[in-house]
Amino acid sequence: MYDFCIIGAGVIGCAVARELTRYKTSVVVVEAREDVCTGASGANSAVIHAGYDPLPGTLKAKYNVLGAKMFPTYAAALGVPFVRTGSLLLAFGDNGRDALRKLLERGERNGVKNLRVIKREDALAIEPRVSPDLTAALYAADAGITNPFEFTFALKENSEKNGARYEFGFETASVENLNGSTTLISADGRKVTAARVVNCAGEGAGPVARILGDLIYLKHRLGEYILFDKPSAVSMPIFGTPDENGKGVLVSPAVSGKFFIGPTSVVSDRIKPYFRNSAVKELFGSAEKLVPGLENAPRLTKYAGMRTACADGDFYIGKGRRENVWHIIGVDSPGLTAAPAIASAFARSFGLEREPAFDPVRRAIVRLNGKSASEKRALISRDPRYGNIICRCECVSEAEIIEAVKRGARTIDGVKKRLSAGMGKCQGSGCDDKIAAVLARELGKSIDAIDRNVRGSGLYSGENL
Numbered sequence: 001m002y003d004f005c006i007i008g009a010g011v012i013g014c015a016v017a018r019e020l021t022r023y024k025t026s027v028v029v030v031e032a033r034e035d036v037c038t039g040a041s042g043a044n045s046a047v048i049h050a051g052y053d054p055l056p057g058t059l060k061a062k063y064n065v066l067g068a069k070m071f072p073t074y075a076a077a078l079g080v081p082f083v084r085t086g087s088l089l090l091a092f093g094d095n096g097r098d099a100l101r102k103l104l105e106r107g108e109r110n111g112v113k114n115l116r117v118i119k120r121e122d123a124l125a126i127e128p129r130v131s132p133d134l135t136a137a138l139y140a141a142d143a144g145i146t147n148p149f150e151f152t153f154a155l156k157e158n159s160e161k162n163g164a165r166y167e168f169g170f171e172t173a174s175v176e177n178l179n180g181s182t183t184l185i186s187a188d189g190r191k192v193t194a195a196r197v198v199n200c201a202g203e204g205a206g207p208v209a210r211i212l213g214d215l216i217y218l219k220h221r222l223g224e225y226i227l228f229d230k231p232s233a234v235s236m237p238i239f240g241t242p243d244e245n246g247k248g249v250l251v252s253p254a255v256s257g258k259f260f261i262g263p264t265s266v267v268s269d270r271i272k273p274y275f276r277n278s279a280v281k282e283l284f285g286s287a288e289k290l291v292p293g294l295e296n297a298p299r300l301t302k303y304a305g306m307r308t309a310c311a312d313g314d315f316y317i318g319k320g321r322r323e324n325v326w327h328i329i330g331v332d333s334p335g336l337t338a339a340p341a342i343a344s345a346f347a348r349s350f351g352l353e354r355e356p357a358f359d360p361v362r363r364a365i366v367r368l369n370g371k372s373a374s375e376k377r378a379l380i381s382r383d384p385r386y387g388n389i390i391c392r393c394e395c396v397s398e399a400e401i402i403e404a405v406k407r408g409a410r411t412i413d414g415v416k417k418r419l420s421a422g423m424g425k426c427q428g429s430g431c432d433d434k435i436a437a438v439l440a441r442e443l444g445k446s447i448d449a450i451d452r453n454v455r456g457s458g459l460y461s462g463e464n465l
């Protein structure tokens with residue numbers, strides 16, 4: 001029996017697992033899919049928000065500001081990129097100026113530092129490609145961007161190093177023995193027993209709450225994006241003024257040097273993300289107001305994520321009706337930013353004894369891309385498989401893919417998210433089959449058994465044509 005069982009291996013579940021391993025306790029994470037980071041944590045804007053947007057007094061405001069402060073040190077220990085780009089929120093006309101003043105005041109009440117309203121000329125000097133029609137801007141110097149995939153993988157790897165266990169393909173379907181300990185039963189009949197259960201199931205948190213004896217209403221909002229190739233049109237996230245639907249479409253660089261526009265905000269009764277045909281027009285319509293001239297930028301792909309929120313719009317972090325059940329749910333934006341702070345406070349709340357052997361450090365996979373010619377030669381002489389380039393667009397070698405498999409990649413998307421393989425110009429058409437072949441060999445499986453992402457989505461056997 002484990003002390004804690006966390007349901008869901010998104011950024012919240014993995015961060016909670018990692019923070020709990022700082023203490024003398026045992027932790028298991030059960031995840032419905034075959035890998036971590038397959039839900040909202042793998043399809044978001046990757047912005048570490050400064051914290052001027054959430055309403056003062058909410059959990060969102062508290063954990064956004066705390067999480068943003070923690071993020072740089074946290075990411076450094078985990079070998080995850082964090083770039084303090086700053087962010088700009090553009091105002092147009094007099095109404096826009098009023099909105100900026102309100103957001104500045106809100107940010108100050110939330111405790112955000114280094115936040116100021118700047119003049120049109122100063123905004124254009126910082127970011128020359130923004131629309132010259134702006135009247136003023138809110139500059140948040142402490143905002144930044146990260147790689148949300150790598151952050152979630154790093155949390156999982158570091159929590160595993162410190163003793164946490166992960167059970168994949170475990171779709172929590174029912175429970176037994178709700179008094180004392182709880183036994184979770186997966187859809188395929190596996191069982192995991194723990195003294196305490198924590199629902200971090202993201203988009204699936206409503207059904208999981210019901211299984212655990214609680215009725216929690218959650219709403220879903222689709223967010224669609226378009227990704228463009230390098231070089232980025234902007235050096236920091238550019239926002240318009242928020243409205244009742246949220247922060248609106250932004251134009252933002254990614255840590256890879258590419259950039260994107262999005263997300264849309266569409267209330268949805270489906271919980272899995274999808275991309276609407278009309279979204280392209282909507283996205284360009286909104287993004288062009290912030291940064292004109294994007295229509296001709298080289299597009300790479302479209303993607304989408306699903307936000308899951310509580311009816312009151314705030315995060316829900318608290319106990320269920322039954323003993324020893326907790327929920328950390330309705331964690332929509334800024335949940336990525338807030339994850340370190342939420343997890344740290346949650347783990348601390350149990351008053352457990354510290355684990356002196358806890359090691360906070362996780363080393364990133366050694367990457368060929370970006371290395372000098374002599375560094376590349378040194379890597380290849382150490383392991384010739386660094387010389388076998390599998391993904392030409394993003395310069396990913398066989399050696400890196402083997403390392404990704406050792407760290408838990410089981411699907412083509414698992415490799416892609418860990419290494420950016422297949423995320424370049426050809427979008428995988430030149431390397432998917434080679435990645436599948438390495439996965440099959442390393443995992444001792446037939447290539448037909450290698451899935452793109454979910455079970456049954458194989459390149460050669462799934463319903464994918």
Ligand SMILES: Cc1cc2nc3c(=O)[nH]c(=O)nc-3n(C[C@H](O)[C@H](O)[C@H](O)COP(=O)(O)OP(=O)(O)OC[C@H]3O[C@@H](n4cnc5c(N)ncnc54)[C@H](O)[C@@H]3O)c2cc1C
Pocket residue numbers: 007008009010011012013030031032033036037038039040041042043044045046047048049170171172173200201202203204205208222223224263304305306307308331332333334335336337338
């Ligand atoms: C469009 C969009 C843009 C965003 N932009 C930002 C941003 O720029 N900055 C920011 O800070 N935040 C942002 N966010 C918010 C952030 O992405 C989320 O807050 C965060 O990813 C939520 O993580 P999670 O772990 O709660 O959920 P998820 O990542 O969805 O993880 C939940 C996991 O639970 C699993 N699960 C579900 N049901 C079961 C079950 N029955 N049994 C076992 N496992 C189950 C799922 O498979 C999934 O892996 C954005 C979100 C979206 C959608």
